[in-house]
Structures are given as structure tokens and as C-alpha cells.
Amino acid sequence: MNTEPFNDRNVNELSAYYYVDIENYPVTAWDKFKQVVKRSLKGELFVGLWVVLREMIKFDIHTVQYPKEKLPIGPRYRAVHKLLRLWESGFERCIGCGLCEKICISDCIRMDTRIDENSRKEVTEYSINLGRCIFCGYCAEVCPELAIVHGGRYENASEQRAHFVIKDDMLTPLDFLTAGQQEEYPGFGAITPHEDERVTKTPLAY
Amino acid sequence: MINFTINNQPVTAVKGETILQAARKAGFYIPTMCYLEKTMPCASCRLCVVETNVTDGFILSCQTPPTQGLAVTIDSDRLQTERTNIMRMYDVNHPLECGVCDKSGACDLQNKTLEFHIDAQHFTAKEQPRKIEHWGLINYDPSLCILCEKCVHVCNEIIGDDAITLQFGGYKSAVIPKNSEKLDCTFCGECIAVCPVGALVSSDFQYSANSWELSPVPATCAHCSAGCSLTYEVKHTSIATGSEERIYRVTNNFEYATLCGAGRFGFDYDIQASKDEAAFNKAVSALGNAKAIRFSSLITNEEALILQRLKETLGLKLFNEEARAYQSFMRAYGSISGKGAFGGTLDAISQSDAIIVLGGRITTDNPVVRYAMTTAARHNGAKVIYMHPIEDALLQNVVTQFVKYEAGSEEGVMAMLAKTLLADADIGDEFRAFFDGLDEGYLCAESNAGDEEFVRIEKSLRRAKRKTLVIGSDVLNHGRAENIARLAALIETYTDFSLVVVPQTANTIGVSLVCDLDRDENTAGVVGYNAEGEFVIGSFGNYDLAVPALNSQEGTFVSINHQVLPINVAIGFEGYCLNDIANALGLRRVNTVDYTALLPKEKGFNATPFDQLENFYGSLGEDNRGYMLENSEVEVNGTLETIETLPEFNGTVIYRCNPVNQFNAYTGRTAQLERDPALRGSAQFAAAARISDGDQVEIESNGTVHVRTFILDGELKGTIALSPTYDTEFGAMGENYRFEKIKIMRVGS
Numbered sequence: 028m029n030t031e032p033f034n035d036r037n038v039n040e041l042s043a044y045y046y047v048d049i050e051n052y053p054v055t056a057w058d059k060f061k062q063v064v065k066r067s068l069k070g071e072l073f074v075g076l077w078v079v080l081r082e083m084i085k086f087d088i089h090t091v092q093y094p095k096e097k098l099p100i101g102p103r104y105r106a107v108h109k110l111l112r113l114w115e116s117g118f119e120r121c122i123g124c125g126l127c128e129k130i131c132i133s134d135c136i137r138m139d140t141r142i143d144e145n146s147r148k149e150v151t152e153y154s155i156n157l158g159r160c161i162f163c164g165y166c167a168e169v170c171p172e173l174a175i176v177h178g179g180r181y182e183n184a185s186e187q188r189a190h191f192v193i194k195d196d197m198l199t200p201l202d203f204l205t206a207g208q209q210e211e212y213p214g215f216g217a218i219t220p221h222e223d224e225r226v227t228k229t230p231l232a233y
Numbered sequence: 234m235i236n237f238t239i240n241n242q243p244v245t246a247v248k249g250e251t252i253l254q255a256a257r258k259a260g261f262y263i264p265t266m267c268y269l270e271k272t273m274p275c276a277s278c279r280l281c282v283v284e285t286n287v288t289d290g291f292i293l294s295c296q297t298p299p300t301q302g303l304a305v306t307i308d309s310d311r312l313q314t315e316r317t318n319i320m321r322m323y324d325v326n327h328p329l330e331c332g333v334c335d336k337s338g339a340c341d342l343q344n345k346t347l348e349f350h351i352d353a354q355h356f357t358a359k360e361q362p363r364k365i366e367h368w369g370l371i372n373y374d375p376s377l378c379i380l381c382e383k384c385v386h387v388c389n390e391i392i393g394d395d396a397i398t399l400q401f402g403g404y405k406s407a408v409i410p411k412n413s414e415k416l417d418c419t420f421c422g423e424c425i426a427v428c429p430v431g432a433l434v435s436s437d438f439q440y441s442a443n444s445w446e447l448s449p450v451p452a453t454c455a456h457c458s459a460g461c462s463l464t465y466e467v468k469h470t471s472i473a474t475g476s477e478e479r480i481y482r483v484t485n486n487f488e489y490a491t492l493c494g495a496g497r498f499g500f501d502y503d504i505q506a507s508k509d510e511a512a513f514n515k516a517v518s519a520l521g522n523a524k525a526i527r528f529s530s531l532i533t534n535e536e537a538l539i540l541q542r543l544k545e546t547l548g549l550k551l552f553n554e555e556a557r558a559y560q561s562f563m564r565a566y567g568s569i570s571g572k573g574a575f576g577g578t579l580d581a582i583s584q585s586d587a588i589i590v591l592g593g594r595i596t597t598d599n600p601v602v603r604y605a606m607t608t609a610a611r612h613n614g615a616k617v618i619y620m621h622p623i624e625d626a627l628l629q630n631v632v633t634q635f636v637k638y639e640a641g642s643e644e645g646v647m648a649m650l651a652k653t654l655l656a657d658a659d660i661g662d663e664f665r666a667f668f669d670g671l672d673e674g675y676l677c678a679e680s681n682a683g684d685e686e687f688v689r690i691e692k693s694l695r696r697a698k699r700k701t702l703v704i705g706s707d708v709l710n711h712g713r714a715e716n717i718a719r720l721a722a723l724i725e726t727y728t729d730f731s732l733v734v735v736p737q738t739a740n741t742i743g744v745s746l747v748c749d750l751d752r753d754e755n756t757a758g759v760v761g762y763n764a765e766g767e768f769v770i771g772s773f774g775n776y777d778l779a780v781p782a783l784n785s786q787e788g789t790f791v792s793i794n795h796q797v798l799p800i801n802v803a804i805g806f807e808g809y810c811l812n813d814i815a816n817a818l819g820l821r822r823v824n825t826v827d828y829t830a831l832l833p834k835e836k837g838f839n840a841t842p843f844d845q846l847e848n849f850y851g852s853l854g855e856d857n858r859g860y861m862l863e864n865s866e867v868e869v870n871g872t873l874e875t876i877e878t879l880p881e882f883n884g885t886v887i888y889r890c891n892p893v894n895q896f897n898a899y900t901g902r903t904a905q906l907e908r909d910p911a912l913r914g915s916a917q918f919a920a921a922a923r924i925s926d927g928d929q930v931e932i933e934s935n936g937t938v939h940v941r942t943f944i945l946d947g948e949l950k951g952t953i954a955l956s957p958t959y960d961t962e963f964g965a966m967g968e969n970y971r972f973e974k975i976k977i978m979r980v981g982s
Contacts, residue, residue, distance in 0.1 A: 122332045122333050123332075123333060123440070124331075124332035124333060124337075124443075125443040125445075125446065126332075128446070129443075129445060129446075137469075137472035138472060139471050139472050140440050140441060140442070141440060141441055142436075142439045142440040142441070146365050146372075147333075147440075148333040148440040149440075152471065152472045153472070154472050171332055172332070189474070227353060229353075229354045229357075230354070230355065230356070230357040
């Protein structure tokens with residue numbers, strides 16, 4: 028773009044600057060009255076109103092009908108956590124290693140674990156205090172099992188400051204899983220694409 | 234002193250030290266995986282290899298002593314490769330379950346794997362079928378086991394159970410119970426403590442918490458007089474907000490100290506109470522109107538001092554027959570030896586090469602004395618002579634000579650023993666005349682300990698250099714305890730024996746030093762403090778006002794080593810404590826531990842305030858726990874009394890003695906320790922008492938009747954049955970002689 032015409036700040040033939048045509052301000056009361064009447068009754072108001080009316084008749088409305096309708100959230104958005112299940116067996120992915128609890132910088136995750144009948148570690152309770160959670164995503168990033176992820180649920184309105192989600196709120200329901208509705212999480216803390224190709228397998232040559 | 238060099242730096246070692254020990258002292262780092270300071274080298278990990286200028290190959294620094302002028306290299310490239318390869322082998326097929334493993338975060342294998350940058354497995358090995366074993370309090374996962382053998386060594390050399398062994402089979406090797414299907418041991422849990430990985434774990438703790446979530450509270454075990462160091466590990470009970478804390482497990486510094494099962498598994502004896510003002514006011518008025526306080530020795534020195542101050546301000550009497558018996562025993566001891574306290578320690582026992590134990594079932598009274606004896610037997614080949622009316626199966630691997638005497642004849646046995654040990658000593662004419670005047674024939678015949686036994690004792694002690702005499706608590710409550718004490722003092726004073734007296738309760742020594750005790754006259758108006766009384770203040774038994782248990786208190790104990798050891802609050806307590814009552818009665822101290830600095834100086838306490846007491850072992854095993862009592866000097870004016878006619882215990886006789894890992898009312902209410910309050914006796918006893926296995930029997934002693942189940946125990950011999958006391962109301966062993974003739978009958982007959 029040629030910026031030459033803008034360099035000369037004087038108003039003349041060559042410069043891009045010119046005086047805006049502004050009417051003189053009314054001075055007498057009668058002149059002021061005339062200006063108000065002229066502006067009010069000119070009909071410009073109806074130009075705008077016509078646009079609204081035209082779009083209304085066309086029934087092509089772009090307003091998102093929140094809360095009935097919600098905008099899709101980007102996959103890397105960090106909202107309320109979810110606990111996922113293994114695809115094949117339906118077992119919980121969480122092994123109760125406690126790393127999320129340890130790494131949580133706002134100290135809002137707690138879990139109870141125990142030894143179950145099969146001598147395996149079982150997570151009996153799991154809770155996140157959403158009143159304290161800052162949604163930093165460290166828990167999802169540190170999780171070695173991709174068990175805890177951030178979901179898309181962002182409404183956190185609550186009657187109390189200390190608002191907890193417990194395991195049942197976060198864990199994928201089994202019918203959800205069988206219906207194939209559990210979504211693998213591609214966002215924060217997920218394995219990078221093509222990870223399979225980079226894995227070196229333990230030699231099992233026997 | 235041996236001078237040698239490590240990496241060209243001059244290092245000195247004392248005789249008997251290995252290269253590894255000298256290197257660690259000098260601040261050099263040599264990695265190890267199987268090394269345990271308190272056992273002999275396992276030499277299984279081979280990580281501690283070093284190079285020297287006089288050997289071609291590598292040598293193991295953990296078991297090789299340095300020679301003068303040796304040049305040792307500990308970190309060449311060759312060594313680094315060797316060690317890295319060893320770590321690679323350790324990691325082959327090691328389950329990648331750090332995420333759930335209890336050891337994660339405190340795991341030697343994890344640390345060393347990271348240290349040597351092992352990030353991939355390049356070897357292959359066919360994984361063997363391995364089953365997780367459940368051995369009661371202990372779970373064993375063979376696939377996590379790295380076969381370092383620490384557990385086997387500690388079980389054999391220190392504990393003496395010899396309950397586990399290594400099943401050799403190359404890659405199939407595993408730790409298995411020795412000579413039995415199931416693990417049959419005293420469940421000290423020391424194998425759990427030393428396990429560098431998560432193979433041996435406490436079944437109660439497993440998968441309930443991670444090591445980094447637990448906050449450690451260093452304290453001292455409150456169960457017996459050994460005063461072992463332990464760490465309570467505390468965490469909230471559940472995820473619920475406001476949930477209370479609880480103790481998840483107890484750990485110890487296994488490198489330099491040992492802990493028995495009661496300390497390790499019997500930790501959840503705390504009680505909870507709120508500030509019940511009505512009960513508090515009753516307690517204050519009860520104490521204000523009381524004539525005496527009866528208390529047990531299961532209290533801290535500070536509480537004992539508060540009781541002593543209450544005695545002084547309110548003019549009360551203090552009753553504690555068990556501590557009074559110890560007091561008079563030690564007074565009699567001092568009248569000969571000139572010292573206020575016996576000279577032996579647990580370390581002295583473990584370094585001995587000859588040990589005589591008389592009058593106490595040491596394995597259950599004080600397991601740490603037993604561990605010290607095992608250590609002495611295994612490391613120094615010590616001769617262990619056990620003198621008791623009842624043989625102890627747990628000591629059979631250690632004892633070289635068992636001398637059985639009749640119950641009640643301790644005075645005679647002690648006199649014979651003193652005569653044997655003092656045969657060549659210069660004890661002066663008066664004492665010599667006493668021993669010359671002994672009626673040996675009568676004593677040997679009545680005590681049933683033949684003179685050939687004493688000849689054998691004399692023979693086996695001839696070569697010994699460091700000798701210890703351990704006196705058990707049977708003797709403390711014996712009618713002739715004072716004369717026995719004088720005999721023991723003679724042995725300690727005129728021979729190279731050191732003496733250890735095993736008191737009955739955790740803080741008997743402390744109480745006996747702090748309190749002026751009165752003879753218990755069973756008067757009216759007695760307030761009990763953890764003991765029987767018209768109004769009972771306590772943390773066990775039927776108390777009217779709850780005070781904190783010993784894991785909810787700050788304070789100090791005096792251990793058998795005469796060391797003043799701090800205890801700490803693991804679990805908070807909301808109610809009142811003795812100090813609050815004392816303050817209401819006119820004493821003025823904000824906290825109980827304000828009394829720590831006021832403990833009597835003339836008894837050897839120094840004025841260190843509680844907050845300045847340390848409680849840890851240094852990295853080289855330096856004992857930084859509390860402080861040592863100073864041994865006071867007392868006047869020597871004692872003479873021996875003539876041996877009285879030995880009493881006879883015929884018919885049905887019981888011996889008050891708790892089962893393994895049970896000591897008092899505290900251990901009796903913990904969740905993990907086995908409770909089996911049965912009367913145990915041999916077939917001979919059953920025949921004499923006309924009862925049989927499994928019978929409910931009524932035992933009448935001192936006018937009170939207990940009902941117990943009788944169990945026929947094949948390991949027992951003789952006519953004396955073992956009767957536990959931990960499950961009685963206050964769990965105390967009692968002030969009477971531990972052998973007792975009783976009336977016994979089957980319930981319903």
C-alpha cells in the first residue's frame with residue numbers, strides 16, 4: 028500500500044486528508060428544536076428495524092439457545108474431569124497410584140484405596156473439590172493410565188463454595204461404554220499420535 | 234588403625250571394619266542393594282564391587298576388610314558397567330506395577346534403576362508362574378522379590394525365628410517358610426521393614442496409602458521396657474472432609490534398630506474423648522479427697538512427676554507395687570555395687586560371647602533382649618545359658634545350656650550361680666565365708682538344678698571375654714528379691730559380667746526413679762491412674778475419666794538402656810489429661826512436657842527441655858535419641874542374708890506370662906495382633922489338673938476367679954501352665970511373684 032498521501036498532514040490536493048463537512052451547531056432554541064424534529068422523524072430508525080424484521084421473517088436465527096443448546100468445546104479445553112473405563116473389559120482405568128493426588132497444586136484431589144479380594148488395588152472413593160480446582164490439567168497429564176481426563180462440562184454453579192465431584196459423577200457409566208459413547212481424550216496429557224510406532228517392545232524370544 | 238586410600242584419598246579404618254564401612258564413614262558412596270549394617274553381609278547383590286591395586290578382579294567391599302596401604306577404586310568405568318549390568322538383571326521382568334506398589338517412592342530398586350539410567354529391558358527370560366502368598370500379617374509377592382536375602386538374614390541372625398529361607402532354583406528362586414507350609418513365626422515384621430522392594434508387605438497396610446502421603450511421627454514404643462525407636466505414619470482416615478487421622482503403619486530404622494511385632498503391628502490403641510466437664514470435675518474432687526493414688530508403670534516420666542508433685546502438695550500416698558519392687562531390688566543392688574543403676578545395656582548383650590539369663594521368659598517379656606541374645610549367638614558364637622523353670626521353644630536355636638530349676642527356688646539358684654562365677658574372684662572374707670557356708674546339697678536338691686549344671690556353666694564361660702547376666706522379672710517380685718539383687722550385684726562388681734535387669738512394664742525404671750512409692754495397703758479412698766481404684770482415670774480398663782493413650786501423648790520414658798527417650802503425639806486427643814487435673818489441684822504448668830526439664834537431677838536426669846530432645850539415628854548409626862541417664866553413686870553397706878528355706882510349688886501352678894506380641898491392655902485391644910487369652914499347659918499339667926484340651930476352666934487365685942479356655946500345647950513340658958494377663962482389666966502382670974499355685978476346675982463340674 029502506498030502510504031505517500033498520508034505523509035503530508037496538510038489538507039491539499041495531493042494529501043489524503045480533507046475536511047469533514049460538519050454543519051454548524053444550532054445556536055438558537057428554535058434551531059435546536061428544528062434539529063430534534065428533523066432527526067426524529069426522518070425515518071432512519073425504520074431502516075434498522077427493517078433489518079430485524081426481515082431476518083425474523085426469514086427464520087434464519089443464529090442465537091445459541093443456551094442452556095438448551097451449547098457450543099462445542101475444543102478438545103483441549105479443560106473442564107470438569109472424567110474417569111474413563113477400559114474399552115474391552117469395562118474395568119476402571121484408574122489404578123489408584125495417587126499421582127494426581129500428589130501433583131495437584133491446589134490439593135483438591137483425594138482418594139481412598141484398599142486391597143480387594145483378588146489382591147489388587149481398588150479405588151473405593153475418589154473426589155475432586157471443584158471449589159478449589161484451578162483446572163490446570165496436571166492430574167490428566169500425570170495420569171499413567173489415561174484414566175482421568177478433562178471433559179467438556181464447564182458449568183460449575185453451586186450453592187456452596189466447596190463443591191465436590193465424586194467417583195460416580197465422573198466415571199463413565201457402563202451402559203455409556205457399551206453404547207460406544209465414551210470418548211477417547213485427545214487433549215492435554217493424551218498420548219501423542221503415532222505413539223505405537225515409537226514403542227520398543229520387550230524382547231520375548233522364547 | 235589401618236591406613237589405605239579410596240580414589241587416592243587417604244582413609245583410615247579400625248580393625249574389623251570392612252572397606253564399605255570405612256568408605257561410608259569417610260563419606261564415599263558405594264551403591265549396595267543387599268547390605269544391612271546389623272547383619273553379616275549377604276553378599277548377594279554384588280553392587281558394592283570395588284577394584285584394588287592388589288587384586289585382579291573385583292572384590293566385594295561389604296565383606297572385605299582393608300589392608301595397610303591398599304589402594305581402592307570405587308567408581309571406575311569398568312565398575313560402573315558392571316553395576317549397570319547388575320541393575321539390568323534386577324530389572325528383568327520386574328513387574329511394572331510401581332503405580333500400585335506400596336514401596337513406590339521409597340523403593341531401593343526404583344532409586345537404583347533411575348540412578349543407573351535403566352530405561353529398557355534388553356534381555357529375555359521366560360516368566361515363571363508365581364503365586365502371591367498370604368502369611369497372616371505378611372503378604373509376599375515372589376514376582377517383586379529381587380532375592381537380596383536381607384529378610385532371611387535378619388530373621389535368622391537378629392530375630393532368631395529362623396522362619397524363612399531361600400528356595401534355590403535359579404530364576405525360580407523365592408523366599409519360602411522354612412520347614413513348614415505356612416509361615417510359622419513370631420510376626421515381628423522385621424522382614425517387611427528390611428525388604429528393599431514391595432515383595433514383603435504388611436497385609437493390613439497393603440494398598441491403603443502411598444508412602445509419600447503419610448506424615449511420619451518419630452516416637453518410642455510403649456509396650457515393653459526396651460524403648461525401641463519407631464515412627465508412626467499418619468494420614469487422614471478417608472476422603473471425607475474433616476475425617477480424623479489414623480496411624481496407617483509403623484516403620485523403624487531397620488538398619489540400626491530392631492522392632493518386635495507388638496511395636497510394628499500394635500499401634501492403634503489410641504482412644505478418643507471429648508472434654509467431659511462433669512467427669513473432669515468428679516476426677517478433680519476425687520483426687521482432692523483421695524488418700525492415695527494407685528497407678529501403673531505404663532505412664533511417662535512427666536506423668537509420674539505430676540503424681541509425685543500431687544503427693545507432695547496434697548499429702549497423698551502413691552501405690553505402685555510393681556515399680557516399688559523394682560525400686561527395692563535396685564536399692565539392694567546398690568548397697569553392694571555402689572551404683573544406682575545396673576551397668577549392662579542391650580548393646581552389651583549383643584556384643585557378649587556369654588550370656589546367662591535367669592528368672593524371666595525373655596522372648597515375650599522383652600523381645601529386644603531376645604534379639605540381642607540371638608545376635609550375640611549368631612555373630613559371636615555366644616554361649617547362652619537359660620535358667621528357668623519352663624523351657625522356651627522360641628529360644629531353642631540360641632540356648633546352649635538350659636538349666637531347669639523349681640519355681641520359687643531362684644534365691645538358691647542365684648546363690649549357686651554366684652558361687653560358681655565368683656570362685657576365683659577376690660570378694661573379701663565376709664562374702665567368701667557366706668559362699669563357703671552354703672548348703673550346696675540342699676540347694677541343688679531343692680532347686681533341682683544339679684551341681685553338674687554349674688560345673689558345665691563354669692566350663693563354658695572359661696573362654697568368654699564379654700559376659701552378661703540378664704535377670705528377668707520373676708526375680709523382682711520374689712519374696713527374697715533383695716538378697717538375689719545383692720548376689721547379682723556381687724557378680725557384676727567382682728567379675729567382668731555386666732548386669733541387665735528386665736523390668737516388667739514400659740516405664741518401670743522411670744517411675745522407680747521419679748516417684749517415692751508407698752506400700753500398697755489396700756486402704757479406702759484410692760484413685761486409680763491406669764490402675765484399680767474407686768475412681769479410675771486412665772486410657773484402658775474401666776475408666777471414669779479418659780486420658781490420652783501413650784500414642785497421643787508427649788513425654789519421655791526411661792528404657793532398659795537407661796536412656797531417656799521422647800514419645801510423641803501420633804493421634805490428637807480432645808479430652809483432658811493428667812496435667813489439667815493437676816492444674817485444677819494447684820500445680821501450675823501449661824503443658825505436661827514442661828515437667829521434662831524438672832525430672833529429678835539427683836537420679837541422673839539432666840534438665841534438657843522436651844523440645845530439645847532429638848529422636849533419630851544418624852546416617853552411620855549414631856544414636857541421637859534423647860539422652861543417657863547418669864548413673865548415680867550410692868552408699869555401699871549391704872551384706873548377704875542367709876538363704877531361706879526354698880519354697881515349694883506343688884500341684885497346679887501357673888506362670889503369669891503373655892503370649893508373643895502381647896504385653897498389656899494396649900496391645901490387647903489392637904486390631905492386628907493375635908488375641909488368644911488361653912491358659913496353655915502341657916499334657917502333664919492337664920493330667921494333674923484333670924482338664925483336657927479346649928475345656929473352659931475357672932482359675933482361682935488370690936480370691937478372684939477367671940474363666941479361660943485351656944489349650945494343650947505340645948511344645949510345653951512340665952507341670953506349669955502359662956496364663957496371660959494382657960486381657961485382664963488393667964492388663965498388668967501384677968505385683969505378686971509370677972508363679973502361683975492356683976485352684977483350677979472345669980466350668981460346670
